[in-house]
Amino acid sequence: MTKTPEIEIAGRKIGAAYEPYVICELSGNHNGSLERALAMVDAAANTGCDAIKIQSYTADTITMDVDRPEFRIHGGLWDGRSLYDLYQEAQTPFEWHAAIFERARQRGVTLFSSPFDESAVDLLAGLGAPAYKIASFEAVDLPLIRYAASKGKPLIISTGMANQAEMAAARDAALEAGAPGVVLLHCVSSYPATFEDANVRTVGDMAQRFGSPIGLSDHTPGTAASVAAVAMGACVIEKHFTLARAEGGPDAAFSLEPAEFTALVRDCKDAWKSLGRAHYDTLGSERGSLVFRRSLYVSADIKAGEVLTRANIRSIRPGNGLPPVHLDEVLGKAVVRDIARGEPLAWEMLGR
Known part of the structure; x- marks a missing residue:
């Protein structure tokens, strides 16, 4: 019998045999305030999520300050903004990281991050990050994936925009470079994503194709797509979080507020429990x-x-x-x- 793939992050096993692992993504919704970032950690911990995630980059490590058309966003939520300007606003400064990791430890919740270059990987390794998340736009950066995997921790890789060959290459690069396990997340890299584009049936198909735990990085409104993905076999759910959408933030428009995220955690775990097994006996x-x-x-x-x-x-x-x-x-x-x-x-x- 083939063993069901699973990984472990900070002592928590992740796979089809376990309730879904729900990640609360803080992203840039701290609005440039460390105090707000720490308050977000507290609020996220109160939702019952399994982990909190931040993003580790500076505007200079993720892009360049160049006045050319290809460095400017055309259409969507951030229409007209330059990449450098957007990332300068949304970055979680490296000097904040120690305080954020410490607050998560105090609250007893796992915290890790998405590194966007080798310096970020080194920073996170020094802080004891138990896993690394590779964002969709970096899924084709195999050198970055190999460097993160060399730290010997599991990798979670979002696959938005990636084709099957690129997904397989990212997974293989991580495993060959030393990652003890890889989770692939189905993802639609539009912000926000529509329900019509969510295509969560892809979760079950990916599980058959790639032999890894599969999850969903969800940019749709609300919780419906995440719960549907659990029904399709998603082991991991990642969703963006904000204290209040009305207070703004780079990702606030497609983020859940605390009460909504608490409902997401509850509904995803209840959905998993309700799957049970196929049977026809009287219970x-x-x-x-x-x-x-x-x-x-x-x-x-x-x-x-x-x-x-x-x-x-x-x-x-x-x-x-x-x-x-x-x-x-x-x-x-x-x-x-x-x-x-x-x-x-x-x-x-x-x-x-």
């Missing part, structure tokens, strides 16, 4: 209800020797009489004793 919890199924009851007083007709027997609840399947078989049969209205029909009443 122990159902046995008390068996008595209320339909059965044949005498609906009018009958004297000994009279025959059963539709006028004096009926299929009703509860279920103490003969099963309704015997109705045609007993019609026209004479009873061997007087029977009062309301008695459950039994074979011995017919002399059998």
Whole structure:
């Protein structure tokens, strides 16, 4: 029998046999305030999430300050902004990282990050990050993936925009470079993503194709796509988080507020529990209800020797009489004793 793939992050096993691992992505919604970033860690921890994730880059490590058209965003949530300007606003400064990791430790919740260059990998390794997340746009950066994997921790790789060959190359690069396990996340790299583009059936297909735990990085509104992905076999759910969408932030428009994220965690884990197994047996919890199924009851007083007709027997609840399947078989049969209205029909009443 083939072993179901699984990985482990900070002592928590992740795979089809375990409830989904829900990651709360803080991204740049701290709005440039370390105090707000720490408050987000506290609020995220209160949602019951399994892990909190940040992003480790500076504007200079992820792009260049160049005034050329290809360095500017055209369309969507950030239309007209330069990459450098956007990332300068959204960055989580390296000097904040120690404080954020410490706050997560104090709250007893796992925290790791997405590195975007080797200096970020080194920073996170020094802080004891138990895993590394590779963002969709970096999934084709195999040197970065190999460097992160060389630290000997699991990698979670988002696959937005990647084709099957690129997904396989990213996974193989991570495993060959020393990662003890890889999770691939189905992802739609649009912000926000529409439900029509979510295509969460891809989760189940990826699980068959890649032999790795599979999850979803969800940029759609609300929680529906994440819960649907769990039903498709997602082991990991990643969703963006904000204290309040009305307060703004680079990713606020497609982020969940604390009460919504708490519901996401609950609903994803309940969805996983409800999957259970395929079976057709009566459950122990159902046995008390068996008595209320339909059965044949005498609906009018009958004297000994009279025959059963539709006028004096009926299929009703509860279920103490003969099963309704015997109705045609007993019609026209004479009873061997007087029977009062309301008695459950039994074979011995017919002399059998």
